[in-house]
Amino acid sequence: MASSHTISVLVDNEPGILARVVGLFTGRGYNIESLTVAETNAAEKLSRITIVTTGTPMVIEQIKAQLDRLVPVHKVHDLTLEGAHIERELALVKVRSSGERRVEALRLADVFRAKVIDAKTDSFVFEVTGTTEKVDSFIGLMSALGLVDIGRTGIVAMTRGGEAL
Amino acid sequence: MKPEESATTGADLLVKALIDEEVEVVFGYPGGAVLPIYDSLFKQNRLRHVLVRHEQAAVHAAEGYARSTGKVGVVLVTSGPGATNAVTGLTDALMDSIPIVCLTGQVPTHLIGNDAFQEADTTGITRPCTKHNYLVKAVADLPRTVHEAFYVARSGRPGPVVIDLPKDVLMNKHDYEAPQKPIEHKSYKPVTKPDRRLLEEAVEIMAKAKRPIFYTGGGVINSGPKASRLLAQFVHMTGFPITNTLMGLGAFPASDPQFVGMLGMHGTYEANLAMYNCDVLIDIGARFDDRITGKLAEFSPNSKKIHIDIDPSSINKNVRVDLPIVGDARRALKGLIDIWQKRMPRTDQKALDAWWKQIGEWRGRNCLAYKQDGETIKPQYALERLYHHIKDRDHYITTEVGQHQMWAAQFLKFEQPNRWMTSGGLGTMGYGFPAALGVQIAHPDALVIDVAGEASIMMNIQELSTAAQYRLPVKIFILNNQYMGMVRQWQELLHGGRYSESYSEALPDFVKLADAFGATGLRCTDPAKLDETIQQMIAIKGPVIVDVAVDKAENCFPMIPSGAAHYDMLLGPADRAARAVSEEGMVLV
Numbered sequence: 001m002a003s004s005h006t007i008s009v010l011v012d013n014e015p016g017i018l019a020r021v022v023g024l025f026t027g028r029g030y031n032i033e034s035l036t037v038a039e040t041n042a043a044e045k046l047s048r049i050t051i052v053t054t055g056t057p058m059v060i061e062q063i064k065a066q067l068d069r070l071v072p073v074h075k076v077h078d079l080t081l082e083g084a085h086i087e088r089e090l091a092l093v094k095v096r097s098s099g100e101r102r103v104e105a106l107r108l109a110d111v112f113r114a115k116v117i118d119a120k121t122d123s124f125v126f127e128v129t130g131t132t133e134k135v136d137s138f139i140g141l142m143s144a145l146g147l148v149d150i151g152r153t154g155i156v157a158m159t160r161g162g163e164a165l
Numbered sequence: 166m167k168p169e170e171s172a173t174t175g176a177d178l179l180v181k182a183l184i185d186e187e188v189e190v191v192f193g194y195p196g197g198a199v200l201p202i203y204d205s206l207f208k209q210n211r212l213r214h215v216l217v218r219h220e221q222a223a224v225h226a227a228e229g230y231a232r233s234t235g236k237v238g239v240v241l242v243t244s245g246p247g248a249t250n251a252v253t254g255l256t257d258a259l260m261d262s263i264p265i266v267c268l269t270g271q272v273p274t275h276l277i278g279n280d281a282f283q284e285a286d287t288t289g290i291t292r293p294c295t296k297h298n299y300l301v302k303a304v305a306d307l308p309r310t311v312h313e314a315f316y317v318a319r320s321g322r323p324g325p326v327v328i329d330l331p332k333d334v335l336m337n338k339h340d341y342e343a344p345q346k347p348i349e350h351k352s353y354k355p356v357t358k359p360d361r362r363l364l365e366e367a368v369e370i371m372a373k374a375k376r377p378i379f380y381t382g383g384g385v386i387n388s389g390p391k392a393s394r395l396l397a398q399f400v401h402m403t404g405f406p407i408t409n410t411l412m413g414l415g416a417f418p419a420s421d422p423q424f425v426g427m428l429g430m431h432g433t434y435e436a437n438l439a440m441y442n443c444d445v446l447i448d449i450g451a452r453f454d455d456r457i458t459g460k461l462a463e464f465s466p467n468s469k470k471i472h473i474d475i476d477p478s479s480i481n482k483n484v485r486v487d488l489p490i491v492g493d494a495r496r497a498l499k500g501l502i503d504i505w506q507k508r509m510p511r512t513d514q515k516a517l518d519a520w521w522k523q524i525g526e527w528r529g530r531n532c533l534a535y536k537q538d539g540e541t542i543k544p545q546y547a548l549e550r551l552y553h554h555i556k557d558r559d560h561y562i563t564t565e566v567g568q569h570q571m572w573a574a575q576f577l578k579f580e581q582p583n584r585w586m587t588s589g590g591l592g593t594m595g596y597g598f599p600a601a602l603g604v605q606i607a608h609p610d611a612l613v614i615d616v617a618g619e620a621s622i623m624m625n626i627q628e629l630s631t632a633a634q635y636r637l638p639v640k641i642f643i644l645n646n647q648y649m650g651m652v653r654q655w656q657e658l659l660h661g662g663r664y665s666e667s668y669s670e671a672l673p674d675f676v677k678l679a680d681a682f683g684a685t686g687l688r689c690t691d692p693a694k695l696d697e698t699i700q701q702m703i704a705i706k707g708p709v710i711v712d713v714a715v716d717k718a719e720n721c722f723p724m725i726p727s728g729a730a731h732y733d734m735l736l737g738p739a740d741r742a743a744r745a746v747s748e749e750g751m752v753l754v
Contacts, residue, residue, distance in 0.1 A: 012352060015300070020292060027293050058481060065478035071297040071317055074352040 001056045004033065005080040006087060006157045007064065008165060012072040013039045013047040020070050021049055030055065030063055034089075034132075034154035046074070050156050077165050084160040090153045091135045096123040097146030105145040112138045123148070172338035175304040176201035179268070179330070181341050182311035184211050188239050190230065190606055191215070192223040196243025197283060198270025201335040215606060215635060218627040220247050222599035224254020224325075225625070228263045229603030232586045233561055235389055237264040237318050238603065244270040245283030248329075249290065253593060255325045256294040260590025261412060262387055264323035266314050267295075273333040274302055287329045296324030297353075304337040312344040321355025322476040323387055355475065359492025364500040367447070367471045367488055372510030374445035376520045377405045380428065380457075383412030383589070384450015384474060385494045386582045392495035393417070393582040396449065399502050404517060406524055408436040410451045412589040415579035425524060429457040430725050431571040434532035434734060435524055437723070440465050441731040442523070448472040450494045453483040454590070455753070463730035473497045532723045532736055533575055542692045544569065544644045544715040548576040548616070551642060554699045560612040561604045563587065565597040565621030568650035568721045573616040595624025598641060602628060605637040612640070612703065619645040619712075620669050629682035632708040640702050641710045643675060646717045654720045658735075659751060675712040684708040727753035 011017050018037055025032050034052040039045070053063060060078065068076045079085040093114070095105045102124075109116065109126050112134065118125035128138050132155060139150060159165060173181070179202060183191070190213045195203045206214050217223040220242045227238025238258075242251050248269040258265045269291075272281040288300045297317050299310050307330075314326040371377060379400055385392050393416045400407050400423055407417050408428040417424055426433030428440055440446070446468040451457070458464040461483060470486040472479075473494060480489040490497060537546040562577055563586040564570040570587055579585050586604060588596035601615040615622075622643055632639055644650075652667040676686030685705050689698040689712070702709045724735045728750025734740075 016288060016292065019289070023293055058485065062478065062482055065480070065482075069476065069478050071350070071353045 002054050004054045005060050005078055007051045008077045008079055009049040009067055010075040011047050013045045017072050024066055036154040036156050052155050079157050085157055087155045087157040089132050089135050089155050090129045092151040093126045093142055094149040095142050095146045096148050098122055101145050108141050172340050175307050175335040175337050176205040178307050178341050180205045182308045185344055186315045191239045191241050192226040193241030194220050196247050198244035198332050218630050220250035221253050222625050222628050224251050225596050225599035226603035227265050228258050229586050229600030230607045231263050233583050233604040234607045237266055237315055240267040242269055245285045248285055248287040257588055257591040257593045258325040259294055262323050264318040265325035266318050267327045269329050271329045271331040274331045291327045295327050298327035300329045301334050304334050304339040308342055312348055316348040356491045357493040359490050359497045363490045365504055368504045370469055375513055375516035376443045377445040378439045378443045379407035379447045380451055381413045381416055381449045382410040382451025385416040388494035390582055395498035399498055402505055411574055415582045415585045418580045419578035427574050431721055434530050434723055435527035437731040438527050443468045446470045452479040459725045460730040541716045544572050544719055545576055547713050548572055550695050551699055552577050558612050563597040563601040563615045565617045566592045566594045567618045569616055569618045569644040571721045594621040598625050599628050601639045602637050605639050614640045614642055617641055617643045619643050620649040633683040639708050643712050644715045645712050646715050675710050679710040686710045688712045690714040
């Protein structure tokens, strides 16, 4: 019954807005699987928050209604319900290894179209972008090749086609 | 003249903004951070300030004022403890959708985050217990913020709004700008106009109903007295039965034959069974609270449900409904009446007659019956006598929380909206007395009675001092059973009669206590003297405490034990042995 939904929330970029949104989720016992936030319209001081959450259809409906009720929230969109959309995540992956394992890490990074953004003689930092599944599988492969550290952005998402939300 | 001389301080701007919002009275308590505001109040005579004795009481008083007038209640407290003391009141107002603007002092902006004296993260603490809150960081933003706060508090589903005011913002100077009307908010735009097609669909469903019932709540009261008049008109047009929630009492006249009483945990047998057996349920401004639904899986299982609510998040939260309609109750009722009059639907009169006959049989159980015999006063009897003496007077009732509250809801009859002030959602002991003070401030000549228990009244008893200072002739009618009665009742029914900490030990002498505060104290222990005592209470011009010694063991029935279904009702003491509460029910509150 419970399924994952990606929800896009357009909010006023004002102090406390993230606390309001996160507090709503913790206070009412909803899950947050991933959350990203950044200002997207500096002129109008708007930020976009992308939240991935899970719940039954009734809970998801409730989450959206509760978000929409917050005073600084402009729009709430359930991308999962509203049709085709794309989701991307960015990860920085640090790998420390030498010899054949170092070469293999570099080769796999090439397959995943990950970029080397820092290199030392015994380490790389890769930047990989893609769906959550792609990032997961890249990290899975790297764990056998000297994985040291991971930083992930969480999901950002957008509808397909020319229409704005 | 230099510009800074012509300009006004933030505190003066605040007072001007409040006057522009047509505020007449502010309930508050001074302190260091709000001294500039108190200085501004001192210099004017448009705004009246009522000094309470505890900040929680300031919010409850403002709630009483708001609920009995339909206006926004205004609170003014200092930073730190002033703000934290207000939190219970704010949460209460949030749960019961009462419009409040609460002004809190804050340490100067440069000290915020430094653990300064009387500093608290007020916006952080009040975020989950307000509809919205603001921290004003510049004096230029202050008037606009105040006007926006009033707009947010009163529009859509009403609620409490906090404005946190650092002391330097209150002292800095700026020119006043009058509010732009109508105020519009860039993101907050509540839907108040219901979709006409959905209302037509609702009428269609209602016209075919065989066993319909109206279930209406606080939303109708919040929508204004006109909504209640329209509700009565529509209910009469349809001929359907109607039940009210605790918060909705008074929206429909209790003496009307179509009224089947309050529903829910301590609602009437007929109301709850009608909810269980109905085939069409028309909810207007009620939110399917757990005190109403009982066991969710068995809540009104065979009905088509229509839910009209101004708050979309109240729809499909607990109970899935068939026809959700977002909008203001008054506008929805106006639309429904209009459609009904145009269509003049032919309802199934035969089925409706049978339904009323069935309801009549349930009514015949006389579920609120009690026996007043012997020498002790039954609490129900005390309330029936109270109602007898006040019913023809202009009166307002507030309550504390517990057994006395439920008996008041059952035995006092509410004919008009805005006359019944009680803490429904949060269940705040200590609400009733300060709320009564707020009601009395708004209605100086009315008879305002706080129906209390001896335990609840102790929670804000210090307000006797406020009542004395402003000569507020509030009557406190204590049903004194020397127990936290509802706690005792649950311990008796659910915890094997182990009365853990529920005995009201070391109670004060309420007559002497009243005397100490310059009020009048009366005591009644004899059923034969009850009428005389109540008449005396009404005749006394000042504040009165009436200490009525009632039966200590009396329980509040009917009762749907937690986790049970509507048909699974305890009707009286004889019922209790028959059923054990399920383990699922035990964990519920």
